[in-house]
Ligand SMILES: NC(=O)C1=CN([C@@H]2O[C@H](COP(=O)(O)OP(=O)(O)OC[C@H]3O[C@@H](n4cnc5c(N)ncnc54)[C@H](OP(=O)(O)O)[C@@H]3O)[C@@H](O)[C@H]2O)C=CC1
Ligand SMILES: CC(=O)C(=O)O
């Protein structure tokens with residue numbers, strides 16, 4: 001695991017490079033021509049301006065207002081870091097913007113306001129409110145936060161929510177309902193200790209009350225101790241939770257308590273306090289970034305504990321990230337004027353209920369779990385669960401409609417659900433999915449060019465992430481020196497091999513003998529075999545062949561043929577495969593898209609194309625996706641009889657005859673393949689009609705290679721690959737000069753490939 005210091009440095013580099021910050025503004029309309037610009041700006045822009053002047057509601061029609069939320073802070077209660085000021089709060093606010101976008105496709109401007117004065121703050125927000133469809137107040141300290149939110153809700157007609165109050169309340173209430181049920185207790189009876197009496201703590205406690213918890217069963221504690229009814233100068237909010245019990249400290253309060261809710265500061269709960277709690281205690285230590293008690297310390301102290309923190313690195317992350325994206329999504333989609341109690345409660349129920357549903361495999365994979373199941377370590381859904389977007393916003397939207405605050409009620413719920421699915425589109429989910437899938441069963445990966453700094457960095461990250469056990473090939477002294485430079489700790493799980501060194505001679509000769517056995521009749525002498533095996537790519541391929549490594553990665557510093565030749569020569573093709581091919585996984589704005597064959601077959605025949613499609617379908621399944629593949633041409637379904645179009649048609653016929661179960665069709669032009677509606681209306685008979693295509697099989701190398709590079713460059717889409725298909729054993733070729741990130745991704749691909757059983761590989765790859 002990376003040390004805290006290393007994580008700190010990584011976080012600084014993450015924020016600084018390749019450009020400072022985490023978000024940017026991206027135009028959504030064409031701007032290529034003079035005509036476009038005349039529409040986007042003067043004179044064309046005057047038309048929507050005048051329409052909005054006539055009716056302000058038109059701003060939802062002609063501007064981005066309806067999907068734009070302001071994340072606003074004055075930096076007075078930033079996470080658990082306290083009053084660090086508006087500038088210092090900006091990374092958190094940008095972070096919220098990133099989360100809004102990736103989880104709910106909501107655009108955000110983060111705004112940091114330099115005032116602690118309540119009236120000034122309110123006036124600032126009110127003045128900028130016309131820009132936005134919603135206002136998310138963030139990290140503003142209590143008691144000011146209460147007044148600010150109350151007034152803005154009253155005085156603005158767009159949804160305003162203080163995330164630390166209500167986002168946190170919604171998530172923790174859902175988690176608490178489930179935890180109380182698992183502990184075999186009742187909300188009406190549980191004794192609750194709340195540490196913190198700020199924005200988050202007060203709102204959480206209020207919501208727990210509305211789900212049955214009793215004020216007389218609660219004890220709230222602030223920085224001065226227990227909030228007792230006999231204490232003087234209490235704010236209204238604190239008075240609401242003042243206890244009549246004559247106790248003074250957290251220590252006293254914890255005795256026999258059923259629930260501890262921490263929304264205060266780090267490390268204030270001790271093991272002794274946990275031990276004094278009732279049976280099956282529930283502890284939500286939600287202070288960020290460090291909880292009120294360390295997760296491991298807590299679970300090691302009591303086995304009957306139900307434990308949650310605000311962090312993502314332990315089970316049960318009770319964090320408002322599960323709330324604000326989805327609550328605002330629902331509110332914006334019905335143009336709600338408020339986020340009211342009914343909407344909050346609907347979100348609580350939807351979240352609590354979702355945790356009890358069977359978890360899709362995709363979520364297990366994303367979290368490197370074998371089987372997430374409702375229980376003590378899974379009381380609340382995981383943030384990367386795609387169902388959050390399809391379950392929570394509809395519940396919130398319905399509640400808004402029923403409670404009369406929806407200005408644009410939804411009429412067609414099926415269509416709304418489809419829209420939400422569309423929003424799930426592309427982001428880094430696929431990368432996360434890959435890494436976590438690999439982590440489930442890490443394999444020994446041989447890096448053939450480990451004496452290159454970036455290759456070594458990729459090996460280091462992959463190892464630290466638990467993705468692989470690296471075997472580092474190259475000049476030992478160079479590797480050791482570079483390892484020191486990047487603080488890559490040399491542990492038991494790392495093997496360094498220099499095939500050219502004397503100590504490796506015996507191994508080289510043993511591999512050479514093996515190689516010679518199979519190649520002596522092809523004109524290779526034993527001496528030549530020995531010479532070849534000292535070459536890193538031959539040695540690496542032989543390691544995989546002989547089961548001394550599970551997968552190999554090479555190609556960072558060498559031309560493609562230098563790497564492919566030994567792989568083909570030594571590892572060879574899987575049974576039933578007559579040609580290898582390569583696919584690239586593109587992380588596009590519409591979701592993951594595979595493109596084949598991007599690297600190997602210059603002009604494949606119809607039979608080859610069918611094989612390439614079959615092998616691509618195997619790779620998709622390997623990544624846990626259902627293949628929906630289009631065979632690409634310049635023509636659509638017989639519109640051209642040219643041999644090039646005919647070839648694709650023939651490939652489709654072969655696939656339909658030999659693999660009828662595959663969702664593949666064509667020949668199709670790219671735009672029809674990628675546009676569901678176009679395809680459905682023009683070719684309703686297509687096997688792909690109404691489907692979201694996730695793989696494009698191009699008719700030749702020219703088109704596949706140019707297209708993947710075009711998407712990569714124009715859309716700045718990440719590309720993972722080329723992923724080799726059809727080899728007997730996992731060997732993958734890196735792009736010349738690949739980035740560290742690309743190599744980490746390829747490591748995950750190689751590991752996942754190695755996780756698949758050889759038998760399955762052969763059955764799946766063959767078209768015959
Ligand atoms: N997991 C999640 O999703 C979320 C977690 N949080 C976390 O909750 C915490 C509070 O946030 P927020 O409510 O916005 O901030 P506020 O500034 O509004 O409240 C902080 C509260 O903590 C109290 N406090 C400080 N020291 C202690 C102590 N030693 N013992 C008990 N209480 C103490 C303060 O007491 P006093 O009133 O006397 O000053 C105050 O009531 C932060 O750590 C934050 O990261 C917040 C939102 C979401
Ligand atoms: C999660 C969050 O919003 C906080 O800790 O402040």
Ligand SMILES: [Mg+2]
Pocket residue numbers: 079138139163164
């Ligand atoms: Mg916050």
